[in-house]
Amino acid sequence: MLRTELRKLLPYRTVWVILVLFAVLFVGFVSAGSSFTVNGQRMGDTLYAFPELWPRLAYVAHYFTLLLGILLIILITDEFQFRTFRQQVIDGRSVGDLLVAKFAVSVGLVLFGVLVVLAAGVYFGLIRGAQAPASGAVTAQLPAVALYAVQTLGYLGLAALLAVLVRRSGAAILLFLLYVWVAEPLLRYLLLPDVIDQYMPTKVLGALTPTPGQEMLTSMVGASGDLLPSQALPIALAYTAVFWGLSYLLLRNRDL
Amino acid sequence: MSVLDFDNLTKRYGRTTALRELTLSIPEGSVYGLLGPNGSGKTTTLGLALGVLQPSGGTVRWFGAPATAATRRRVGALLETPNFYPYLSARQNLQIAADVKQTDARSLEAALETVGLAQRQREPVSGFSLGMKQRLAIGAALLGRPEVLVLDEPTNGLDPQGIADVRALVQRLAAEGRTVIMASHLLDEIEKVCTHVAVLHQGQLRSAGPVAASLATAxxxxxxxxxxxxxxxxxxxxxxxxxxxxxxxxxxxxxxxxxxxxxxxxxxxxxxxxxxxxxxxxxxxxxxxxxxxxxxxxx
Incomplete structure (x- = not known):
């Protein structure tokens, strides 16, 4: 099944364009980070010091996750547009098989994102870092990258659900961006009390890669209302399962 | 023995009934024509048989058992339009179809030869004419030597030579003992190649039986x-x-x-x-x- 998906992906130029764009934008942003100025002081290469580098990279990478979501939407809506989901069912795949294949693609995209973050971490941390890392510092906060992986898997689940729901790439991408950037934030700020809004999907996913220095901010201005990553983790996994489960129910109960 | 049985099969789209309580058996080894004007329910019937449409009522049974993904792998089908990834070549598209059907990739060559596309197998499908896509879709349906072939308007977009080739192909498959189910609004096509015919009109079965018998009585x-x-x-x-x-x-x-x-x-x-x-x-x-x-x- 994975081999069949690779046969579709590897010759597809759109896939490569978006993956390269993701890597270039992310690495470019991280590279430019050292010239940022905070409180009149240039960040410099201290930004790349282990072990804080990993949560910083995970936080920055999460801004580019939407690109991977857009790619997954394109890959799923293509199957509707080309009527190839329909043809695969005719040829002997079940609806469950179709979604398992796309879930495998989403796992592949997560692995790509993680590899880019790891490669960037190794390069910036070991080569551009201000000083040689202390023993054990390189791997100390590596779990932040694993949380980034779970977060990406969650966003891709949401993207898949919207793609299966809308079936057209333009509309699904628009809905995806509107939901993440506009609809859910508005809902949280205007309607929902703090107790509930911290459990909304993108809020939970966002909590997996907290803003670097969040602990300091919390001590200065009080708690942010976000869940801790360890609290957000099981809920994020549950949301991911719900997104794929709903996608399956939609696909199974509608005509292809 | 029948390869495909419809029992009270019904499909509704809102208030419109596209297919009404169809009960029909397709005998093994027959070339069964589904005949009817546009919108009569032919493609709906085949879509229900092939699992891409959800029935509003009734059942479909393939080879005497409930329809599943595994039973569909024993069937080669072209439904409505040729469906391919336009950025992939003819061969790459057939390779994907072979993966899904879990069939030997070696049958690719034979399928491409049969439909006359061996010379152009490396070209992307986006550059193909409708007739070439139709031939490729027939090639994809032939992969793995399926026991049953379902062809929906198979001569759509084909030139006269292509039409003759498809007819000859259907007759050859029938001679090999394979069952062919063919939907068409072309009477001539049904008359020339089918052993049985079912006539659909406005979603209802009007007649079903051997072509020769219905002609003889007429x-x-x-x-x-x-x-x-x-x-x-x-x-x-x-x-x-x-x-x-x-x-x-x-x-x-x-x-x-x-x-x-x-x-x-x-x-x-x-x-x-x-x-x-x-x-x-x-x-x-x-x-x-x-x-x-x-x-x-x-x-």
Whole structure:
């Protein structure tokens, strides 16, 4: 099944364009980070010091996750547009098989994102870092990258659900961006009390890669209302399962 | 034994009923034509059979068992339009179809040769004409030598040579003992290649059975006596014969009638001669499937 998906992906130029764009934008942003100025002081290469580098990279990478979501939407809506989901069912795949294949693609995209973050971490941390890392510092906060992986898997689940729901790439991408950037934030700020809004999907996913220095901010201005990553983790996994489960129910109960 | 059974199969889209309580069995080894005008429910029937449409009621059984992904792998199908990844080559598309069907990739070459696309297998499908895509879709349906072939309007977009090739292919597959189910609105196509035909109209089954039987019952004999003989004499004589049915007047004082199964125009001529009537005109008028079809879909 994975081999069949690779046969579709590897010759597809759109896939490569978006993956390269993701890597270039992310690495470019991280590279430019050292010239940022905070409180009149240039960040410099201290930004790349282990072990804080990993949560910083995970936080920055999460801004580019939407690109991977857009790619997954394109890959799923293509199957509707080309009527190839329909043809695969005719040829002997079940609806469950179709979604398992796309879930495998989403796992592949997560692995790509993680590899880019790891490669960037190794390069910036070991080569551009201000000083040689202390023993054990390189791997100390590596779990932040694993949380980034779970977060990406969650966003891709949401993207898949919207793609299966809308079936057209333009509309699904628009809905995806509107939901993440506009609809859910508005809902949280205007309607929902703090107790509930911290459990909304993108809020939970966002909590997996907290803003670097969040602990300091919390001590200065009080708690942010976000869940801790360890609290957000099981809920994020549950949301991911719900997104794929709903996608399956939609696909199974509608005509292809 | 039947390969495909529909039992009270119904499909509704909102208030529109696209298919109403279809009950039909497709015998093994037959070339079964689904005939009907556009919008009669042919593609809906095949879509339900192939699992891409959800029935509103009724059941589909393949090979005597409920339809599943595994039963569909025993069937090769082209439904409505050729569906391919346009950025992939013909060969890459067939490779994906072979993966899904879990069939040997070596059958790719044979399929490409059969549909005449071996020379252009490395070209992207986006550059193919509709006829070439249609041929590739037939090639994809042939992968893995399926027991049953389902072809929905298979000659759509094909040139005359392509149409002849598809007909020859269907006849060859039938000769190999494979079952072919073919939907078409082209009567000529059904008449030339099918052993059985089911006529659908406005989502309802109007008739089903062997093509030869439905044509035989539709044949008529046109008779005429020498000029000057009263037509009433012939009509009266025909009415007295037990194997003559549906006597109707024709132009020029001639009369037409249908014969019961087992009786020929020669036996009719003999019976009339025995009554002292010598025919000046005797013509067998094969009632074409088109006439039969138009009569069946009359409201």
């Amino acid at each position: 044949d008529r004999v046109v008779l005429g006596l020498a000029p000057g003989t009263a037509a009433d004499v012939l009509r009266a004589a025909l009415s007295s014969l037990p194997f003559v049915q549906d006597v109707r007047p024709e132009t020029d004082g001639r009369v037409s009638c249908a014969l019961a199964i087992g009786h020929s125009p020669a036996s009719l001529n003999q019976a009339l001669f025995a009554q002292g009537l010598a025919l000046a005109h005797l013509e067998m008028r094969h009632r074409r499937l088109e006439d039969q079809f138009l009569e069946l879909i009359k409201n």
